[in-house]
Each structure stands twice: as structure tokens, then as C-alpha cells.
Amino acid sequence: VQVVESGGGLVQPGGSLRISCAASGFTDQPRAIGWFRQAPGKQREGISCIHYEDESTYYLDSVKDRFAVSRDNGKNTVYLQMNSLKPEDTAVYYCAAIFGTCGEYDGTFFYTVTPYDTWGQGTQVTVSP
Secondary structure, three states: OEEEEEOOEEEOOOOOEEEEEEEEOOOOOOOEEEEEEEOOOOOOEEEEEEEOOOOOEEEOHHHOOOEEEEEEHHHOEEEEEEOOOOHHHOEEEEEEEEOOOEEEEOOEEEEOOOOOOEEOOOEEEEEOO
16 A cells, blocks of 8 residues: 655745645545645644545645645545745645544644554655745
């Protein structure tokens, strides 16, 4: 079982980038695919997820109006479209197959971690002039 991220790169402030997460090998369907990021010197933070059952989507407040998560069922791939990128979006972006849950509560994005979650290796996104 694995998830593999791709599509990272260097983009100017205000620009757009779409990164992908390809999932394969799962016999039990995950609850959701989540997107996370970790900037240098900072803790990893959850930024978005999409549920398999109803394709409901959830976001961290700071990306809600700029990022959009979607899924291509035929390709078992989840995308994160990132618009109006800012230098503070610079980070390694990871996707994970989540077997717990994820969502929003009281304006805060949350997710639960389980031993069954599967993480990718990450893709670097750098926002710089």
C-alpha cells in the first residue's frame, strides 16, 4: 500500500500549483485522503482532506479560500489545487490515507491519527520571487 505525492516545485507569490496524491494497493478503503505540510522549523499541520464516502472537503482556515482538494476516482488520485500562493505556504507537502477521520470543528481543521494511516514521502513547494 502506498501514497505518492507529485507536482511540487518553485512558484512565484500569487501563482498557482497543483500537486497530486496517487493511492494504490489498499484492500480496505481509507476514510479520507488528507493533505499536510511542514515548513522548516515548524510542526506538521493538517491543511485539507476529502472523504471517500461523500467527497466532503475540509480546510484549514488559512488556506480555505485559496486551496481546493478534489478526487479523480478513475485514477485513484487526489489533487490539491493551490492558488494565490504566499511565501508562508513554502513547505514540504504530504498526503496521507487516513483511516480515522478528519473535518472542521468550530473553525478548526482536525484529524485523528491511527496506526493504519499511510503517508507519502512528500513534495517540496517553494513560493519565492
